[in-house]
Amino acid sequence: MRFASDNTSGAAPEVMAALVRANDGYDRSYGADAIMERVTVLVRETFEAPEAVVHLVATGTAANALAIATHCPPWGAVFCHSHAHVAEDECNAPEFYSGAKLVLVPGDHGKMTPETLGAALARTGESGVHGVQRGMLTLTNVTEAGTVHTPAEIAALTALAKAHKLPCHLDGARFANALVATGATPAEMTWKAGVDVLSLGGTKNGCLGVEAVVLFDPAKAWELELRRKRGGHLFSKNRFLSAQMEAYLSDNLWLRLAAQANAMGQRLAKGLAAKPGVAQAHPVQANMQFPNWPEGSHARLEAAGAAYYRFPAAPGREAARLVTSWSTTEADVDAFLAAF
Amino acid sequence: MRFASDNTSGAAPEVMAALVRANDGYDRSYGADAIMERVTVLVRETFEAPEAVVHLVATGTAANALAIATHCPPWGAVFCHSHAHVAEDECNAPEFYSGAKLVLVPGDHGKMTPETLGAALARTGESGVHGVQRGMLTLTNVTEAGTVHTPAEIAALTALAKAHKLPCHLDGARFANALVATGATPAEMTWKAGVDVLSLGGTKNGCLGVEAVVLFDPAKAWELELRRKRGGHLFSKNRFLSAQMEAYLSDNLWLRLAAQANAMGQRLAKGLAAKPGVAQAHPVQANMQFPNWPEGSHARLEAAGAAYYRFPAAPGREAARLVTSWSTTEADVDAFLAAF
Amino acid sequence: MRFASDNTSGAAPEVMAALVRANDGYDRSYGADAIMERVTVLVRETFEAPEAVVHLVATGTAANALAIATHCPPWGAVFCHSHAHVAEDECNAPEFYSGAKLVLVPGDHGKMTPETLGAALARTGESGVHGVQRGMLTLTNVTEAGTVHTPAEIAALTALAKAHKLPCHLDGARFANALVATGATPAEMTWKAGVDVLSLGGTKNGCLGVEAVVLFDPAKAWELELRRKRGGHLFSKNRFLSAQMEAYLSDNLWLRLAAQANAMGQRLAKGLAAKPGVAQAHPVQANMQFPNWPEGSHARLEAAGAAYYRFPAAPGREAARLVTSWSTTEADVDAFLAAF
Amino acid sequence: MRFASDNTSGAAPEVMAALVRANDGYDRSYGADAIMERVTVLVRETFEAPEAVVHLVATGTAANALAIATHCPPWGAVFCHSHAHVAEDECNAPEFYSGAKLVLVPGDHGKMTPETLGAALARTGESGVHGVQRGMLTLTNVTEAGTVHTPAEIAALTALAKAHKLPCHLDGARFANALVATGATPAEMTWKAGVDVLSLGGTKNGCLGVEAVVLFDPAKAWELELRRKRGGHLFSKNRFLSAQMEAYLSDNLWLRLAAQANAMGQRLAKGLAAKPGVAQAHPVQANMQFPNWPEGSHARLEAAGAAYYRFPAAPGREAARLVTSWSTTEADVDAFLAAF
Incomplete structure (x- = not known):
């Protein structure tokens, strides 16, 4: 009867077993480990995205903050739902990493709508140099209200952002739960729906502590690596992150x-x-x-x-x-x- | 014959076993886990410091950057050795977290001397509002040159800093190695030698990824917690950090x-x-x-x-x-x- | 028929004459000029605040951003009206200087109410380390809607902030207009009503470009000086700011x-x-x-x-x-x- | 016998007269004034640079910090002389605006040499993601030691930077003095010698407080405008900056x-x-x-x-x-x- 949070659960046996296996012997550090190479392959296959670049971190806040900082300039507005995790539960981490301003977009049940997002887009950046500029869109799936966006709903929102050439981020701390709830494929829920960068959560769903930042456009990959290091989020023994993620994405474990x-x-x-x-x-x-x-x-x-x-x-x-x-x-x- | 770095090794069996044990059942998240309470007790006993506060993170760069940001204002100078890890190997993380400026203090074999530190202190902050102000001192033990500071050497340097009322940090990514090399106790090497805050490394010495920020003066504890969260370094499943640290400090494992x-x-x-x-x-x-x-x-x-x-x-x-x-x-x- | 803004006007003849007079001969730089000493005396007398400290800058955005950064930590919430100048017209300058988050408080006609501010205070900082902490209050007089706060209205709002020990800032880009509209004295409109720090505008009301940050509590004065320099806002030829402010506050010019x-x-x-x-x-x-x-x-x-x-x-x-x-x-x- | 600094002098009569003239009537604010248009033309003619973009600020520290932040990413190294103004006299403003790290390059008489710069370039950015990356070069003319770089000396240094594709900034707080001392033309001393962005000082040489950031490559112009506003350096009554600069550059006043x-x-x-x-x-x-x-x-x-x-x-x-x-x-x- 422990319903406080999915993060009060431990790790799934398969993940823990992978961690123990990964501990055998020596491996290269800072992401050059052999497991990490396999994770990249696995992510690309899973998302049908042969160009995607993957970087691992240990917390969802880190994944979100790095993804946002890499896609929004310091004078930009990050359009997010009024009750998004980035807005309410990350103690300013997105602002700290990016320098940007979160612009809160309302909507029932944790979801902004094309109308509310459209209105926020319309009233932002219209005062020249005086106000923040339109920067990027960030959505959450599963939302903080426990509801789920369909790929079509995501596409409708990213289309509005794309009309202003804004990049789109998806906070997928509970991404697997959203896939299961909708039946969508990983690709349908992300790049096919206009998502440029994904925080792919593992921690809440059976890992110890691992999240992947998945860049569907590799142009920002090196910048993200530098920001990760500068934020203190590059693991020396990265194999203990990659081993979790490998097990998580293998054999449909994450979906099960x-x-x-x-x-x-x-x-x-x-x-x-x-x-x-x-x-x-x-x-x-x-x-x-x-x-x-x-x-x-x-x-x-x-x-x-x-x-x-x-x-x-x-x-x-x-x-x-x-x-x-x-x-x-x-x-x-x-x-x-x-x-x- | 793998001598590239101590971070190409895996985790010690005792640490991995503790991690597996910690995975049993539910536990409270975000540092409220039962193991974390025991870690605090253990650190206080180990360091003979009943007031010390401990916060765990997963990387040494995070520990250093948070410790520095909590003790140095944005207009302050952080006095560090010219080849310190914070200066050369953290991609500006200390500056990113603190806003401060690193002032490089030379010295042979990875160690600043009272003379070189004294000179740096003397020429800093003497131009009123125009230059950075004296902010804090950070030392490293074991140094980046593989040499070791004795407690007396540390005390001689912190005394110079204390004369200007500056807080003192010790980067102890290889702290256990320094203890073993000198025979000093944890207390002798830290607060008895003038150290206010310690980055206590576990990762390089048999853990998967855990470092403790140990505050000997608890006044800054809440600020450090907020900075940790804002930096994305607060683990939801903190038990997987605390379990490592508990095993590490138990039964003299770290020293062995x-x-x-x-x-x-x-x-x-x-x-x-x-x-x-x-x-x-x-x-x-x-x-x-x-x-x-x-x-x-x-x-x-x-x-x-x-x-x-x-x-x-x-x-x-x-x-x-x-x-x-x-x-x-x-x-x-x-x-x-x-x-x- | 030029009604675009009060900043399309030039400088009042008295101010320009003072500037010309100030140009005679040599004077000490960086705020050590003789005129600046007189400005401090004048501000203290004008505000009946013998301890007040005054620092001059050239723009209102600088005054606001520095005042806020000096009074709110990076993990703090700055409560401001939804349409405040700091929120809409400063391109993130307050966030840039402080690292803090602006929390928008609604209210008709440019004014938050005790109810809306109370609600914002109540729902902020209640999630421990996860959300921003309550940081400070900033009000504007004259408001961006052209309305005026009475001292009693200001006091009612600052009292709510003070109950949480929050410092209070007043953006007085049009402070003189507010005084004239209400008949209040400078002291009544500021420290007597709970204001700790004031951005006292000169630019829009007959100066070329000068704003004073007035700290009624001098404890933060040195920090503000350091932030001003670090922000590039310390004038070497400060006399050309102080001369404007001296003329502005002399002989009731500002009120006229x-x-x-x-x-x-x-x-x-x-x-x-x-x-x-x-x-x-x-x-x-x-x-x-x-x-x-x-x-x-x-x-x-x-x-x-x-x-x-x-x-x-x-x-x-x-x-x-x-x-x-x-x-x-x-x-x-x-x-x-x-x-x- | 006032030799403390060139900033203890007042403004030249021609500059003050222009300021008084500029005060007549209404003008558009925030840089849209008629005088500013003429300043842009004047700068382009003076520097033989028909594409150059000019933005005015009131202090040299602001000009330098904005120029640097616009050309160096937060994980970059800014190569500057060990005793450069940006390193010693700006209270971390360049780091505050850019997030970058200053890398100090030694050299006699205030000048780095191709050897010392080459060595600094060679030892920076060679450790992958762990250290700062090579970011940009900043030189000073007249140097802080009172010596002067010839265009050939500047070109020799910028060539080293260009070999790494680094942008080059010139801190010209005393630019006119350097021109007079060398007989070089403005173009020879800047873009013809590899300078991409110039802080063109007016304050120390007869203005009240005005510096121009001159971008020879207009690609960064909008970013610089946004950073200027976000830093609180955009004057509403910009005509009082542009009037100074117009008088300064007219009729060879600056050179005289x-x-x-x-x-x-x-x-x-x-x-x-x-x-x-x-x-x-x-x-x-x-x-x-x-x-x-x-x-x-x-x-x-x-x-x-x-x-x-x-x-x-x-x-x-x-x-x-x-x-x-x-x-x-x-x-x-x-x-x-x-x-x-």
Whole structure:
């Protein structure tokens, strides 16, 4: 009954086994390891992107901040959803790395719309040198509201950005969950939908700590490497990042782990929907949900051993964020529902 | 015969075992894990510093950059050795995090002297608002030349800095090797010698990737936490950092690993000293040495399978950097000497 | 009929005369000039603040950015109105100088309210290390909507900030106009109302280019000096800034100039109010107004030689920003009204 | 007898008169003024550079920092002389604006040599991603030692930089003095000698406060404008900068003023050379000299009313920096020599 976050789970056995294997003997450092070469091949195949360049870091904030800094000048505006992780949960890391300004674009359920993005684009950069210039677009999939963008939705938004020649970034901390939820291929969800650079998350979905910055256009690859080093994010023993990513992307592990997390999310949502007085703030489409319920439920659930984040709620109500992960079991979900 | 760097070695079995153990079940994220609490206790005991605060990151560059940024204002001068890692091998990370300027202090064998530091302190900050102000001191132990500072040498340098009320940082990427080489205790080498903040390295000495920033004065602890997050260096699954550090500092593992690395360095140096025409650029005091030898040796050694970095040398000579690690064996050393 | 901005006016004769006088002979550079000493005395007297420290720069953006950087850490939130000059018209200068994040606080007519500011304060910094921390408050008087804060309104907002121990800045690019509009004294509008640091504008109100950063708490004075130099804003021939400011604050010149600008604004507003189909977007309280009128008026006015900024408007309507200055005459206003 | 700095002088009458003229009536703000258009034409003619773009700022530190930031990435090395103004007298402004690292290149009399620059170039950027990359070259003319680079000397240095495709900047705070001293044309001293961007100083040579950043390659013009605004260096009433620069470059005023400064420097040097026991630290080639003389001279000179900076000297000696300016008279020089 541990639903606080997918990052309270450990690593999947396959990932841990790969790490142990990678520890054998000597290997070249700073990304020149043999495993890293295989990761690049694997990413290119997985994304049907033979030119893609991959750089690994250990945290999602690092991946996002580096991707943004590499694509937006210091006087640029980064268009992001009002409640994006880059805006609310990274303590200014994107601004620190890029010097740019985040321009918040509203939208229900964690998603900006062509209308809201269009309006933000229209009112930015129209005052010449005085205001920030249009810089880039960053989207998130799965969103912070637990909803999922389809490739078509992403394409509709990137098209608006492309009309201004802006590069597009996708924060894919839960990218595998989004793939599973939509059935889209990695290529459909990214470069085919106008995404130029992806933060491909591993940490929340069964790794110890690894994220890939995937550049579909290799022109920025060297700059990203320099920024990674300058940010202190280049691992000397890079093989311990690449081994995770190799295992993660092999044999569909990433999709199997995400499928479990999503299925448990659906099971939990279905169970909650059957309880009187429970509502969801957002559609439940992947592995994260935001239910609210009658007062008194928190106490009952926590007495039963459930762990999750409480959220502010209307009078007489209580609200929560529940996240399932690759390691959530049916027994966990059912125990939670029973305790409820 | 892999002497390219101590970071081409893997992780010690004890560290890897701890990592596997740490993977069991759920734990709180972002540093609130149970193991991290034990790491703090362990560091405080190890350093006889009951107030010390510990924050973990995955790279030495991150540890140094965060430690420096937390102790030096953007208009400050960071006094460091001319060939310090922070000056030559971190792609401006200290400047990026702090905004400060590195002032290079010369000295033989990787060590500034009271005279050279005194001169640098005297000529800095004397032009009012026009030049950088005196900011902080950073030393390195083991130095980049493979030599070791004694606690007394460190104290003599920090005393000069303290006379100007400057905080003092020690880059201890190879801190355990320095302890073993000198026989000093952790406390003697740090706060008793005037060090306010330490980058305590684990990566090069048998970990996968973990460094501790140890603040002997807890006043800066919250700022360091914020800078770590803003730099993208806060791990969500922090337990995978803390598990490494716990194993590393337990049962004297760190000292045992460093003792092996240093002993193999001495064995190698002794063997090379017996060869005709071999000289060392610096005294060999820990696990890193810079021999030079007659032309033709590179080809012979590499044909035999030896791996190391070549350095520029005088005409007719060749030079190298050889680094031993916790995993270097007597057989490795003897094979190298035989090939020579 | 030049209503584009108060910065299209030149300098008042008294200011230009002072500049010419200041040019006589040699004087010490970098702020050590004799005139600067007198400016400090004058500011202290004018603001009834015997401890205040004054530093001069040439632009309002520099004054704001330096004031903010000196009072907000890089991980802090700067609470400002959604349409504040610092947010919309300074091309990220506040972020560049401070590293901080601007948090936009809404409110009608250019003014945040205790409710909107309270809400922004409440939802910021509640996620520990993950989000930006509460940093500081910045207000603007005259606002970008041409409205004026009373001292009581300012005090109500700074009190909310002070409850979180946040410093408060006032962007007073049109400070004199606000004083004239409210009848408040300089002290009442600033430190008596909780303002810690003021950008005191001279440029828009009859100077060539000078703004004073007034620190009511001198503790930050040296930091501000260092930031000014590091930003390239320290004038070697500072006397040419101090001479402007001395003339500006002497003999009530600043208030006389602002009184003229405000009076012309009122005359213009009154005249427009008498025209059929003219409305104002905001109350006209100082020297800047945002009228809208029937389609076709732009063409008529510009044909008659009127200069001003056009703004977006509802269908069938046209909108404008009209700014009067110290040099606007009754004849200018009346000609505009006649052309209308 | 005011020899402290050329910035203790006021503005030349022609410049002040132009400022007063420019104050008449309204003009467009933020660089769109009519005078600025004429300045651009004038600079292009003066430098025989029909594509050149000119942006004005008020301080030399701003001009240098903006020029550097526009031409060097954050991970780049700026090669400059060990005692360059950008290295010693700008409180980290170049690093603040650019994020880059200054690499100090030694050389006698304020000048790097092809050998010292070649060595610095050779040892930079050779460690892949770990160290800073070669970024740009910045030279100074007149140097901080009061010596002058000939166009051929500049060309020899820029050629080394160009071999690495590095852009070249010239800090011309005393550019006119260098032209007069060498007889070179503006074009010969800049783009014909490989200079891509020039900080063209006006302040020290008879203006109130104006410096031009001259971009011989217009490709970076918009970026420089954005950086200028973001740095708070865009004047709203730009006409008060452009009026100075127009007067300065018109009718050879800048060269006439510099000729007077240089001639007075030579007169002073010649007079001092005739005194027993006086030596010069550097050749006296323009308007700045660094004599040393027997102990006791300081007291005698200052009693007579002479003002200048004292410098450290050998035992039994005293040292000074003496700067002559456009406003130094023969009587000033002769009085100083008499007092000596």
